[in-house]
Amino acid sequence: MVKKVVIVGGVAGGASTAARLRRLDEEADIVIYERGDHISFANCGLPYHIGGVIKDRERLLVQTPEAMEARFNISVKVKHEVKSIDKEKKEVLVKDLKNDQTFTESYDYLVLSPGAEPFKPAIEGIDSNNVFTLRNIPDTDRINDYLKSKAPKKAVVVGGGYIGIEMAENLQERGLEVSLVEMLDQVLSPLDYEMAAMVHNHLRMKGIKLYLKDGIKAVKNRNGNTNVVLESGQEIATDMVIMSIGVRPNVELAEGAELALGPTGGIKVNEYLQTSAENIYALGDAIEVNNLISGKPSLLPLAGPANKQGRITANNITHGNKEKYRATQATSIAKVFEMTVATTGNNEKLLKEDDLAYQVSYTNSNNHAGYYPGASPMFIKIIFTAQEGKLLGAQIIGHDGVDKRIDILATAVRHGLTVFDLQELELAYAPPYGSAKDPVNMAGFAAGNILKNIVEPIQYHEIDKLDDNVILLDVREDVEVQLGMIEGAIHIPVNSLRDRLDELDKNKEVVVYCAVGLRGYIACRILLQHGFNKVKNLVGGYKLYSAVEM
Amino acid sequence: MVKKVVIVGGVAGGASTAARLRRLDEEADIVIYERGDHISFANCGLPYHIGGVIKDRERLLVQTPEAMEARFNISVKVKHEVKSIDKEKKEVLVKDLKNDQTFTESYDYLVLSPGAEPFKPAIEGIDSNNVFTLRNIPDTDRINDYLKSKAPKKAVVVGGGYIGIEMAENLQERGLEVSLVEMLDQVLSPLDYEMAAMVHNHLRMKGIKLYLKDGIKAVKNRNGNTNVVLESGQEIATDMVIMSIGVRPNVELAEGAELALGPTGGIKVNEYLQTSAENIYALGDAIEVNNLISGKPSLLPLAGPANKQGRITANNITHGNKEKYRATQATSIAKVFEMTVATTGNNEKLLKEDDLAYQVSYTNSNNHAGYYPGASPMFIKIIFTAQEGKLLGAQIIGHDGVDKRIDILATAVRHGLTVFDLQELELAYAPPYGSAKDPVNMAGFAAGNILKNIVEPIQYHEIDKLDDNVILLDVREDVEVQLGMIEGAIHIPVNSLRDRLDELDKNKEVVVYCAVGLRGYIACRILLQHGFNKVKNLVGGYKLYSAVEM
Numbered sequence A, B: 001m002v003k004k005v006v007i008v009g010g011v012a013g014g015a016s017t018a019a020r021l022r023r024l025d026e027e028a029d030i031v032i033y034e035r036g037d038h039i040s041f042a043n044c045g046l047p048y049h050i051g052g053v054i055k056d057r058e059r060l061l062v063q064t065p066e067a068m069e070a071r072f073n074i075s076v077k078v079k080h081e082v083k084s085i086d087k088e089k090k091e092v093l094v095k096d097l098k099n100d101q102t103f104t105e106s107y108d109y110l111v112l113s114p115g116a117e118p119f120k121p122a123i124e125g126i127d128s129n130n131v132f133t134l135r136n137i138p139d140t141d142r143i144n145d146y147l148k149s150k151a152p153k154k155a156v157v158v159g160g161g162y163i164g165i166e167m168a169e170n171l172q173e174r175g176l177e178v179s180l181v182e183m184l185d186q187v188l189s190p191l192d193y194e195m196a197a198m199v200h201n202h203l204r205m206k207g208i209k210l211y212l213k214d215g216i217k218a219v220k221n222r223n224g225n226t227n228v229v230l231e232s233g234q235e236i237a238t239d240m241v242i243m244s245i246g247v248r249p250n251v252e253l254a255e256g257a258e259l260a261l262g263p264t265g266g267i268k269v270n271e272y273l274q275t276s277a278e279n280i281y282a283l284g285d286a287i288e289v290n291n292l293i294s295g296k297p298s299l300l301p302l303a304g305p306a307n308k309q310g311r312i313t314a315n316n317i318t319h320g321n322k323e324k325y326r327a328t329q330a331t332s333i334a335k336v337f338e339m340t341v342a343t344t345g346n347n348e349k350l351l352k353e354d355d356l357a358y359q360v361s362y363t364n365s366n367n368h369a370g371y372y373p374g375a376s377p378m379f380i381k382i383i384f385t386a387q388e389g390k391l392l393g394a395q396i397i398g399h400d401g402v403d404k405r406i407d408i409l410a411t412a413v414r415h416g417l418t419v420f421d422l423q424e425l426e427l428a429y430a431p432p433y434g435s436a437k438d439p440v441n442m443a444g445f446a447a448g449n450i451l452k453n454i455v456e457p458i459q460y461h462e463i464d465k466l467d468d469n470v471i472l473l474d475v476r477e478d479v480e481v482q483l484g485m486i487e488g489a490i491h492i493p494v495n496s497l498r499d500r501l502d503e504l505d506k507n508k509e510v511v512v513y514c515a516v517g518l519r520g521y522i523a524c525r526i527l528l529q530h531g532f533n534k535v536k537n538l539v540g541g542y543k544l545y546s547a548v549e550m
């Protein structure tokens, strides 16, 4: 029997479903309805086209309806919006947006991959023609046209998520003076606060004006001038505004058909990506997925999961429900000017919600052998269960090689590896690529030492609350200390420590720190074995402590 | 009780053992004997110092005896050779090479990390002063001095392993005309032949003269001219010779003390890295390890394992034998001019020795989104068990991002992941770093299709043996075909295939190929579902087939 499959949405999830479906089933009757002008475009490349990094607009079109029909014999209808679903009749109502005509189309299987919509708060001025959101190619064209025709000098980007940051960078690349407004106390919410602090410093250094802990209240247009008014009352004069404060799953169709939604507001699907209606599958940004670590229903709109879900959906439609989509772990990455910022798994903020006992460790390692030219350091945070050391999440900030380490760690997180497994990983080493002890091994070593009670960690946020009785010991070199140290610290370089132990009171608790933690750890080991009983190492060291203080 | 630990060899394995030992045990009496001039130097950086990439010689010294003593309170004796071991008395006989005096030194624990020695065959002329090997800093100095003082124009590098290739590249970098002689039919033996063929082509393109399947018979010096004479009788005129035909483990000390050696000739150790004598541990290039995939004893001299074994040795000496060194999987990587070549796990040659039923798959993917500037393709071979798809090995040739993918695959190999697990991996995606379907996912997809009988593969080496009755079908575009196709093939571009099926005889077997396999796969799916019963896809496509033929 020839299956008729109707797909709503022709980009990441929809087009992937269609292509795999055709490969599996040459006979199926496959129709894609896409309300926009394009299918298969590179959403993720849009900010870079605006920045001029991706010069050729055509490059954004990964597939065209014509190419898709030629290769896959798929009927692709752009400018066609699916307006409603009749579950009983297995029909959808479609509107041809070119001529406003509607018609019904029957299906054996319906696939919903309608994506998500940028959230626009109902505030004054939000609909001004210099306020933009970015989701698709027409949005991009609008921004580009505005940049060309109006030559704006200043932009306010509202929202410090990945898209907001990419837009800030790319608008600056185009010569604009950019302000970034974020309601939370940090950008890039998959990072924990102290890691985000390093990003804040980098953004500021790059000339981005940061407004944290402040929301947008209105966009005021007066005499041809635009002001963004913040909750705090501050006003920022600007020529254009980019709203990137997150996306909302497109669930109107599903809601209209009374498909079940989940607690997060996304379409609810089972592990086979099937909605509450048997012949209707859903995927991509519109659905709710399980968070890999917590198991909780979550909205995690990412292109990798959408593409993979498309393949699974096609498999299940063809072969019956056999293949499961397990969970999303929210592996993400972004270029932030010269920095690369990447995360996988859950951060402390999320883990705290679940009352899970965890530990944290920071290491700072070069991307490749220090003696080979071009080495640059990356700062790695890993989070792991307090008992067996199972990895729960990782966050990395650095330059080259960050993407490699996050992917190794993402693989580790997905397969439940422990920090001891990280120690053992045999990764490729030659001087241009890594170190004999790779940064990932090193993260495992440092974390393992904490779990095995070889050293006791103390966190940056505990330092300022320390009792006056505690000795704070800076074991860095003289030159480092001259550039700043923590108030109240005593200074003994680690290499002199064995000779100068009598300067310290053995009955007191000692908190040691160095630049990032390595020498602090060595100093702790020396102290612990020379009669000091309460010794702690500041994990992340002065580098992290001072980044937060800045 | 204060432990006395004597360590033989002060570089990768020895120095790592010492450092960890001190961190664990502040009281231990730790002595390193190193017969060379330096400890803790960067062996792996030596070729790049010769090439002028690592300019500063000091950079090669990761640690000095003084720094090691200052930080770790370790007694470091360079120019001291350990001559023999008295197991019963727990003593070693040490010779101070500065004054030729010998003395005995007692130990509670002895650690052997004496490394390996470049193999020098006993042939005529091998001891000429323009024949070099490369293992340490004096070797490097000798080569550099010769380059400076004699300004040689030509070099012959004997041996196409990692060091040989690095030397060929770096000598060319210094302006020499380089010939590379290799006894086998391929360089870089961790690669399978067809993958090495791509490296051969690159080396030739870069101007390296390759002599494969030919060994060195003699180095003849006549009237100030040097000729390398090959087994084949060919002679290569040269100004200098680098011998890099592999290393032999340094086992004289162990042999002298009647410690057990393994079948490969390396020092035999148990899973705790203990030799046949209870208080003697051994590690690094000198020992025999288990191959992760085959379980067989093997010599796999690599810096990562040596460093990690050092840490394990120190742990076991301090806490008793608790930590196991599991196995080495031989993850390796090398820069070959603009190429990066990397491997992990076992190749087909090794797997064939064990009669293990496996399958092979090739994919060609961009390191990052094609629409983002600077994307470059990498060619990935994965090998997996024929039944459940468990990964056995991977080989990658490409440019940027090869190191990342080999490390993800190395992690997968170590933890027994299958090709289906690769499909699921959630890796970091943003346009500058990857693709929504990462090359590793893609490798998993293509392999999974083979295992699930969605497409039947045929290998490059089977093509020339095909029966005349078989239809060979080239589904590439016209422009591609113009640059060459396989003899006897029929040409129908994949996008026209559905319309031109009647040009093909359904009763015949059809072997399809495209550039690398993707379109061939799609064509196979079309044919299979249109009444063709025997259809195969050339994995690796024309790219691989023609690389081997070149």
Ligand SMILES: Cc1cc2nc3c(=O)[nH]c(=O)nc-3n(C[C@H](O)[C@H](O)[C@H](O)COP(=O)(O)OP(=O)(O)OC[C@H]3O[C@@H](n4cnc5c(N)ncnc54)[C@H](O)[C@@H]3O)c2cc1C
Residues within 6 Å of the ligand: A008, A009, A010, A011, A012, A013, A014, A033, A034, A035, A036, A043, A044, A045, A046, A047, A080, A081, A082, A083, A113, A114, A115, A116, A134, A135, A136, A163, A250, A253, A283, A284, A285, A286, A301, A302, A303, A304, A306, B429, B430, B431
């Ligand atoms: C600027 C930007 C940058 C991004 N960068 C990254 C990144 O670096 N990494 C990453 O992982 N993710 C990134 N994403 C997210 C990623 O693009 C999405 O996760 C992914 O596209 C989701 O796929 P989808 O199929 O669910 O939705 P989409 O790709 O958005 O496709 C949904 C389509 O459905 C259509 N549609 C909706 N309703 C209907 C209807 N009723 N009838 C017909 N058609 C309909 C829409 O017009 C839309 O074209 C980015 C997104 C944007 C906007």
Ligand SMILES: Cc1cc2nc3c(=O)[nH]c(=O)nc-3n(C[C@H](O)[C@H](O)[C@H](O)COP(=O)(O)OP(=O)(O)OC[C@H]3O[C@@H](n4cnc5c(N)ncnc54)[C@H](O)[C@@H]3O)c2cc1C
Residues within 6 Å of the ligand: A429, A430, A431, B008, B009, B010, B011, B012, B013, B014, B033, B034, B035, B036, B043, B044, B045, B046, B047, B080, B081, B082, B083, B113, B114, B115, B116, B134, B135, B136, B163, B250, B253, B283, B284, B285, B286, B301, B302, B303, B304, B306
């Ligand atoms: C040119 C070159 C490039 C390399 N590139 C790479 C690479 O890119 N990636 C990689 O993984 N590996 C590479 N390696 C291999 C790596 O360096 C070795 O695997 C690693 O150094 C082995 O450590 P080890 O402690 O066993 O031996 P070594 O580091 O060689 O140390 C052994 C030391 O023991 C000393 N010794 C021996 N016998 C005695 C004795 N009786 N008394 C006192 N001292 C003694 C020796 O003088 C030597 O200094 C390379 C090696 C070379 C030579």
Ligand SMILES: CC(C)(COP(=O)(O)OP(=O)(O)OC[C@H]1O[C@@H](n2cnc3c(N)ncnc32)[C@H](O)[C@@H]1OP(=O)(O)O)[C@@H](O)C(=O)NCCC(=O)NCCS
Residues within 6 Å of the ligand: A010, A011, A012, A013, A015, A016, A019, A020, A023, A039, A040, A041, A042, A043, A044, A045, A062, A063, A303, A307, A311, B362, B363, B364, B436, B437, B442, B445, B446, B447, B449, B516, B517, B518, B521, B540
């Ligand atoms: C373009 C698009 C339709 C691609 O769909 P696709 O055909 O499934 O994907 P690809 O072209 O990458 O091909 C993958 C297929 O080729 C196969 N393949 C790849 N290389 C192969 C090789 N060398 N040999 C054999 N098969 C190979 C894979 O196995 C896979 O097939 P399968 O799913 O049947 O197993 C879809 O991904 C898309 O619309 N992308 C753009 C939108 C988007 O993702 N936006 C968000 C990110 S910016």
Ligand SMILES: CC(C)(COP(=O)(O)OP(=O)(O)OC[C@H]1O[C@@H](n2cnc3c(N)ncnc32)[C@H](O)[C@@H]1OP(=O)(O)O)[C@@H](O)C(=O)NCCC(=O)NCCS
Residues within 6 Å of the ligand: A362, A363, A364, A436, A437, A442, A445, A446, A447, A449, A516, A517, A518, A521, A540, B010, B011, B012, B013, B015, B016, B019, B020, B023, B039, B040, B041, B042, B043, B044, B045, B062, B063, B303, B307, B311
């Ligand atoms: C230099 C050498 C002595 C290093 O030994 P090392 O002190 O063990 O190694 P590192 O300096 O990298 O430090 C690693 C230690 O710091 C710890 N560490 C690293 N960063 C840390 C941080 N931020 N916080 C706390 N601890 C940290 C690690 O846990 C590890 O300690 P552990 O082993 O006790 O767990 C040795 O590796 C060597 O000789 N190398 C050169 C020779 C060589 O390897 N050649 C072959 C390759 S070219």
